[in-house]
Structures are given as structure tokens and as C-alpha cells.
Amino acid sequence: MAKLTFHGHACVELLGDDGTRILIDPFLSDNPLADVGPDHFDRLDYLLLTHGHFDHVADAWEILRRTEATLVATFEIVSYAQTKQGVKNAHPLHIGGGWDFPFGRVKLTPAIHGGQVAGEGAEGFTTCPAGILLSIDGHRVYHAGDTALTVDMTLLKGQVDTALLPIGDNFTMGPEDAARAVEMIEPSAVIPIHYDTFDLVAQDPERFRQLVGSTADVVVISPGGSFDL
DSSP, X not given: OOEEEEOSTTOEEXXXXXXXXXXXXXXXXXXXXXXXXXXGOSSOSEEEOSOOOHHHHTTHHHHHHHHOOEEEEEHHHHHHHHHHSOOOOEEEEOTTOEEEETTEEXXXXXXXXXXXXXXXXXXXXXXXXXXXXXXXXXXEEEEOXXXXXXXXXXXGTTXXXXXXXXXXXXXXXXXXXXXXXXXXXXXXEEEEESOSSSGXXXXXXXXXXXXXXXXXXXXXXXXXXXXXX
């Protein structure tokens, strides 16, 4: 059984039965709520990015260089990482495309958000933001990234066991739209992310739980907490 650990904001770690270690959207050093720093990841197999904003990629380049993990992201982010950040191992994908990795499949899904890539020398790079639909140990996980509510989420119905949805509002879906997303996707469990890190995204996850009701099991995880998939 794979395990998911929440490290604050939108950063999650997945650990497979075979020891495969996957990290998504590392924002740790400058995150006031993060439970660990980038040095926590002394070994890493894959690092996945939903988009290029600072609060999702802040520690990605240093972790990738040190661990030599494989970066999985959109073509533009991979191009930036390889040409400007010295990242050695990477696999580019794009919206709607997927690939079978040794641990399972990764597919990028549409997300409605900004396309800036943050980092030194990134002025000439932009990309489409994405959600991530992945399978690990037979469990299907959807990390929505930063996104507005979109009717495309109806296409995920029947394909997701655990969904990670932003509820912070202001830059992404708020609790009401995230609850509507749960109705569209129909996951078994939903974990709220991307809230409370800053005042602009302060939210009460218990209100989100009330809005979701019996549609799915709402699992609220504090930074450092884990959930067995």
C-alpha cells in the first residue's frame, strides 16, 4: 500500500511499496508551514511539477541536482530545467499525454492558471499549467495543481481514488468550487491543499468538509501527516 505525506501548501510525497519515492511541487525553504526542508530528501526517484510558479518549484532545482531524480513536467519546464538549472534526468509530457513509468502511469490534465516559470534565466519560458493523474501500486491519485473549476474535471469521473484539490481561493478554486469539483470527479477520498500558507489563501478545511458532505471522505492532513492510499 502506497503512502502519501503532506509537506504543506501543495507539496506531497508518495512512497510506493517497492520504495519508489516521488515528490510533487516542492515549496519548503520559504514555506512557513512546511514540516521539512529540501535536505530531507536525501534520496528521490521522481519529482513532478504541475506548473512553474515559485510556490511550487522553489526547491525543485536544488533537489533535482542533488538527488539526480527524474523530473516529470511539461516540455517547457523540462527544457528550462535542463538548459538553465543543470538537471540531468527528465521526462517531458504535455496536457493530455501520459507515460508508463516503472511505478505506474503519469498523465497531465488541464488546469486553468498562470503559465510563468519562476527562476533565474526563465524569462523566455512559459508553459501550460497542469494537473497530474498518476497511478501507484494500483491506486489512482489526482493532484489538481493550481486551477479554477473547469468542466474538464467531469472527464476524470471513475478514474480517481484520491484527489488533492486546492481550496485557498484568490489564486485557485475556493471551497465552494472545490466541492463542486468533488461532485464532478467522484473520488473516494479528497485532501484539501493550497490553503493557509499565506493570508490571501486562508481557509477553514472543516467548512470544505461540510460542503462536500457525503460525496467523498474529506481527509484533512497537517504538514508532516500521512495517509495510506
